[in-house]
Amino acid sequence: MHVHACAVAATAAFVGTAALPSPSSDARAGESGRATVVAHRGASAYAPENTLASIDKAAKLGFTWVENDVQRTRDGRLVVIHDDSLARTTNVEQVFPGRAPWKVKDFTAAEIARLDAGSWYSPAYAGARVPTLEQYMRRVEHNHEKLLLEIKNPELYPGIEQETVKLLANEGWLDRQHLGRLIVQSFSADSVRTVHALKPALTTAFLGKPPVTRLNEYARFTDLINPSYGSISADYVSAVHTHTGPHGGRLGVFAWTVDDAVTAWKVAGYRVDGIITNKPDVVRAALHAD
Ligand code: G3P
Ligand code: CA
Numbered sequence: 697m698h699v700h701a702c703a704v705a706a707t708a709a710f711v712g713t714a715a716l717p718s719p720s721s722d723a724r725a726g727e728s729g730r731a732t733v734v735a736h737r738g739a740s741a742y743a744p745e746n747t748l749a750s751i752d753k754a755a756k757l758g759f760t761w762v763e764n765d766v767q768r769t770r771d772g773r774l775v776v777i778h779d780d781s782l783a784r785t786t787n788v789e790q791v792f793p794g795r796a797p798w799k800v801k802d803f804t805a806a807e808i809a810r811l812d813a814g815s816w817y818s819p820a821y822a823g824a825r826v827p828t829l830e831q832y833m834r835r836v837e838h839n840h841e842k843l844l845l846e847i848k849n850p851e852l853y854p855g856i857e858q859e860t861v862k863l864l865a866n867e868g869w870l871d872r873q874h875l876g877r878l879i880v881q882s883f884s885a886d887s888v889r890t891v892h893a894l895k896p897a898l899t900t901a902f903l904g905k906p907p908v909t910r911l912n913e914y915a916r917f918t919d920l921i922n923p924s925y926g927s928i929s930a931d932y933v934s935a936v937h938t939h940t941g942p943h944g945g946r947l948g949v950f951a952w953t954v955d956d957a958v959t960a961w962k963v964a965g966y967r968v969d970g971i972i973t974n975k976p977d978v979v980r981a982a983l984h985a986d
Pocket of ligand 2: 763
């Protein structure tokens with residue numbers, strides 16, 4: 697199944713945008729013509745989500761793209777965790793019993809560093825930590841991975857866009873080579889717009905499904921529209937593809953979160969550019985089943 701007959705041409709056009717630093721060429725389908733597979737929260741079906749173990753697992757399975765969620769501690773450190781509370785994915789209720797509802801924003805980085813973020817998933821991962829974004833970026837680099845970074849709940853963390861961009865710069869992720877391996881996304885259009893204004897060379901993605909009539913507005917600040925797979929159709933994807941993003945390439949679509957072969961096949965048939973999944977091996981097998 698060739699998901700994108702014109703992917704190579706589209707990618708070439710995208711990368712060829714003159715003086716711009718090279719935004720993520722994988723924001724379009726890969727040269728194979730198949731959708732890019734992104735390991736959601738790392739290979740989170742097989743290791744505790746958003747931990748270093750989960751991105752190690754993705755690398756071990758042969759996947760380069762990983763997704764994460766970034767939030768902020770009470771003392772202003774960026775950390776990688778999905779929920780706004782620490783309760784589901786750590787042992788915070790045991791370590792800090794009097795601190796309900798255990799919001800990430802109410803704990804210092806040192807307190808969070810004491811928590812076990814692996815045992816809830818399996819005893820085999822006891823001792824895994826909630827990574828700081830610095831630790832996480834270094835492991836992504838070490839593993840030669842590429843990152844779809846989500847700014848999660850930005851309304852809770854005023855200024856998180858600036859802080860994220862600053863950290864990425866400090867970690868060396870805003871040079872030309874790294875920009876080709878990085879996408880920043882959010883459910884908040886304001887947040888995506890802010891990231892684009894702060895660092896126009898960054899590839900950005902909006903999480904959601906704007907109406908077709910408003911896609912032209914989104915195309916001013918986002919390179920990708922990343923909707924829930926159940927909310928889209930082939931017509932919607934092709935409507936997105938008619939737009940040109942801020943870097944001169946056509947607007948792309950990464951759909952989430954697809955964990956079974958039948959759905960992967962169906963969504964690939966919509967000609968999406970990427971599929972975000974907890975089970976990247978399952979999706980890869982489906983995409984190659986042609
Ligand atoms: O990357 C898409 C997906 O992460 C959006 O939903 O809730 O898993 O962050 P969520
Ligand atoms: Ca996410």
